[in-house]
Amino acid sequence: MPITVRIPSPLRKLTGGLGEVQTKADTVGGLIDALETAYPGIKERVCDEHGTVRRFVNIYVNEEDIRFLTSQDTPLKDGDHVSIVPAIAGGCA
Amino acid sequence: MALTDAQIERYSRHLILKEVGGKGQRKINEAKVFLVGAGGLGSPSALYLAAAGVGTLGIIDADTVDLSNLQRQILHTTDRVGVPKVESARQTLSALNPDIRINIFQDRISSSNILNLIRDYDIVLDGSDNFPTRFLVNDACFFLKKTLVSGSIFRFEGQVAVIKAHEGSPCYRCLYPEPPPAGLVPSCQEAGVLGVLAGTIGILQAAETLKEILGAGESLANGLVMYDALDMTFRTLKTRKNPQCALCGPNPTITTLLDYEQSCTMPSAAGNPA
Numbered sequence: 001m002p003i004t005v006r007i008p009s010p011l012r013k014l015t016g017g018l019g020e021v022q023t024k025a026d027t028v029g030g031l032i033d034a035l036e037t038a039y040p041g042i043k044e045r046v047c048d049e050h051g052t053v054r055r056f057v058n059i060y061v062n063e064e065d066i067r068f069l070t071s072q073d074t075p076l077k078d079g080d081h082v083s084i085v086p087a088i089a090g091g092c093a
Numbered sequence: 094m095a096l097t098d099a100q101i102e103r104y105s106r107h108l109i110l111k112e113v114g115g116k117g118q119r120k121i122n123e124a125k126v127f128l129v130g131a132g133g134l135g136s137p138s139a140l141y142l143a144a145a146g147v148g149t150l151g152i153i154d155a156d157t158v159d160l161s162n163l164q165r166q167i168l169h170t171t172d173r174v175g176v177p178k179v180e181s182a183r184q185t186l187s188a189l190n191p192d193i194r195i196n197i198f199q200d201r202i203s204s205s206n207i208l209n210l211i212r213d214y215d216i217v218l219d220g221s222d223n224f225p226t227r228f229l230v231n232d233a234c235f236f237l238k239k240t241l242v243s244g245s246i247f248r249f250e251g252q253v254a255v256i257k258a259h260e261g262s263p264c265y266r267c268l269y270p271e272p273p274p275a276g277l278v279p280s281c282q283e284a285g286v287l288g289v290l291a292g293t294i295g296i297l298q299a300a301e302t303l304k305e306i307l308g309a310g311e312s313l314a315n316g317l318v319m320y321d322a323l324d325m326t327f328r329t330l331k332t333r334k335n336p337q338c339a340l341c342g343p344n345p346t347i348t349t350l351l352d353y354e355q356s357c358t359m360p361s362a363a364g365n366p367a
């Protein structure tokens with residue numbers, strides 16, 4: 001069973017509109033690289049030039065924020081659900 | 094203050110709920126809620142809070158009603174295009190519930206006015222459309238120990254969070270320490286938004302606000318709800334206090350209100366009232 005990744009609206013242009021994709025990886029860092037291979041351009045949106053997850057993007061493994069696990073070294077196992085959650089500002093005034 | 098006969102009738106469906114009852118309804122009637130924005134999110138929340146009998150509603154919005162607002166901003170009507178949104182809001186809300194006090198401010202919220210604006214309120218609802226305002230509202234609520242109910246929407250997706258950093262739960266900066274830089278996050282105006290999504294998220298904000306007033310149920314103070322209208326999924330993610338938070342951490346570096354520049358070179362981050 002692969003890992004399910006929730007893609008937020010602003011990044012769906014890169015996944016051909018898919019809101020959920022499946023991939024295989026051992027860590028969150030590896031997952032970002034796997035996504036980049038499948039959907040080029042996604043890594044630079046999620047990570048800065050040092051490859052660190054940007055401060056206005058949060059990644060959750062199941063319900064937990066990876067910053068409170070072991071960040072990009074957080075291990076993944078089959079069946080995990082990963083959510084990429086950028087800050088959104090709209091109230092559409 | 095005892096409820097009048099008319100109030101007993103008006104709020105009867107609340108009064109028969111044991112989680113509300115007469116005591117809870119009086120709490121609602123005495124509550125003071127401040128809404129940042131009378132737009133997509135502010136419209137549904139204000140309508141339901143007024144209907145519920147929230148005694149005092151403060152509303153700030155600098156804009157006037159535009160035809161393109163009416164796809165989602167249900168406080169306003171076609172014949173009020175050109176009218177200040179706060180004035181339109183007052184007309185709609187006082188027609189719905191003449192019992193409540195409505196304080197309106199046709200102005201932009203800023204570091205110079207926010208503390209005085211929200212000081213006398215219990216809860217602040219943020220339905221603003223840009224990051225600088227979201228960070229300003231978060232910081233001001235922390236300094237004044239106000240509960241903040243934050244909602245935001247983008248295309249088909251929305252987020253809701255309740256922030257009570259003064260009671261030890263995370264603040265908005267614990268989730269997102271700084272606004273995104275220019276160009277990385279498009280605004281609603283550029284990206285569009287499903288009108289009804291504003292309703293879904295605004296009403297979740299109203300529900301969380303009423304729960305906070307009543308002290309009922311499970312507070313969302315340690316969670317972030319994500320709603321995706323296309324997938325029809327809700328996910329509640331856990332939020333945690335960032336021990337290095339510049340605002341609410343043990344060694345804060347933000348001790349006064351900051352104004353992030355809303356320059357036109359960063360329209361996507363600063364937003365632009367549609």
Ligand SMILES: [Zn+2]
Nearest residue numbers: 264267338341
């Ligand atoms: Zn914080």
